[in-house]
Amino acid sequence: MNAQELIQKHKLLECIQCGMCTGSCPVSRKANLNIRQYMREVAITGKLVVHPQNELWSCTTCSTCGVRCPKELSPFEFLIDIRSLAVEEGQIAPTMRDALESIFKNGNPWGRIRSKRSEWTQDLDIKHISQGAETLYFVGCTPAYDPRVQEIAKGLVRCFEKAKVDFGILGYEENCCGSEVYGMGEKGLFEFLVEENMKNFNKYNVKRVVTSCPHAFHAFKNRYGKTSFEVQHYTQLLANLIENERLTFSKKLNKKIIYHDPCFLGKQNGIYDEPRKVIESVPGVTLLEFDRSRERSLCCEGGGGRMWIDIPGERLSEIRVRDAVESGAEILTTACPFCLLTLEDAVKTTGLEGKIQVLDVVEVLSLVL
Ligand code: SF4
Ligand code: SF4
Secondary structure, X not given: OOHHHHHHHOOHHHXXXXXXXHHHOOOHHHHOOOHHHHHHHHHHHOOOOOOOHHHHOOOOOOOHHHHHOOOOOOHHHHHHHHHHHHHHXXXXXXXXXXXXXXHHXXXXXXXXXXXXXXXXXXXXXXXXXXXXXXXXXXXXXXXXXXXXXXXXXXXXXXXXXXXXXXXXXXXXXXXXXXXXXXXXXXXXXXXXXXXXXXXHHHHOOOOEEEEOOHHHHHHHHHHOOOOOOEEEEHHHHHHHHHHOOOOOOXXXXXXXXXXXXXXXXXXXXXXXXXXXXXXXXXXXXXXXXXXXXXXXXXXOOOOOOHHHOOOOOOOHHHHHHHHHHXXXXXXXXXXXXXXXXXXXXXXXXXXXXXXOEEEEHHHHHHOOO
C-alpha cells in the first residue's frame, strides 16, 4: 500500500488536526506516540515515514483515538496499516516475530505444541463439535494454554453445564483467532488463519460461536468479513442465561467488586451492560465503578500485540489497580484473558498483593455456583 492509498483509505484529508486522538491516547506520553502527527506527515508530504520501533509498537489498538475523533476517523486502523508496511520490510521486535512464527507453526502465540491445546479438558467431559452441538465454544489460545487463564475456560464449562447449554469445542483443531496478528500488522498470516478457521467452522456446520475472549469475539465479528455464524462474547450469553433463569446461584458473595472494561469488548464493540448485569446478579455483591469506565475506560496495555513487547515506563495496568484499591473494592474483575494477566501482574509490581484480588467475571460466578 502506498501513501496515496493510505490517504484515501483512512480519509486523512478530512482530519481537522484537533489533536483529540493524541490527547486521548493512553500511551502517547509514555511512548511518545503522536498518532495525529503520523497521519499529518503522510497527508502533507504524500510520503511514508519510518517511525522509531518503540513508538510504532506501543499502540495497544485500544481504539480510544477512534472513539474520540470528531470526524469519525480511525487513527489506529491507519497505524495498523503502517505496521503492516514495517512487517513487510522485516522490521518487527524479535519477541513479536517469535509469537507470529509460533502462531503459523502451532496455531498459538505461546510456543506450545498443537496436540496439547485441549490438555485443560482432561478431567472434564466435553464433547467435540463433530458430535453435534448448537454452540461452538471457541476457547482461544490463552485460556487453552495458560494455567492461570484456564480457570476462565473451566469456569465457563461449569456455567454452560449448569445452564444446560448444548456446546462442543474444536480441541486441537482450534487455531488462533488472529486478532492480535491483525493488530500487529501481519495481514498475510491473518488471512491464512481466517481460511483455516472458516474451513473448520464450515466442516462442522457451525452456526453459533461463543468466545472466552473479547479479542476473538472482535475478530470474528468485525474482521472475518461475511460469515455464516453468529458470535457472542461469553458475558452476553451468561447475561441471557441469568435473565432467563437458566443459570442460578446457590451462594452469596458479600464483596465490593469493581469492573474493568476490556477495550475490545467496550470501546471496540459497545458491550458495557452485559458484564455488569452478570456481576450484579450475584447475590450480595456491590458493584463499584472506576471514574474512568465504559467508553472512558483506561486500557490495560494488553492488546495490539503488546502482550509480546514491553514498553518502558509506568504501566497503565498499575494505574488501574491503584485506582481499584483506592475505590475500596475487594475484587477487581474483568472479562478478558489479557486484562486478567496484565492486572494481576500489576498487583504484584505495585506491591498491592493482599489488598485486592483480580478475577475474571466467570471466576466470580464460580464462587457462587
Ligand atoms: S488505539 Fe489506543 S494506543 Fe493506539 S493510538 Fe489509538 S488511543 Fe493510542
Ligand atoms: S481526532 Fe480525528 S480529526 Fe482530530 S486530529 Fe485526530 S484524526 Fe484528526
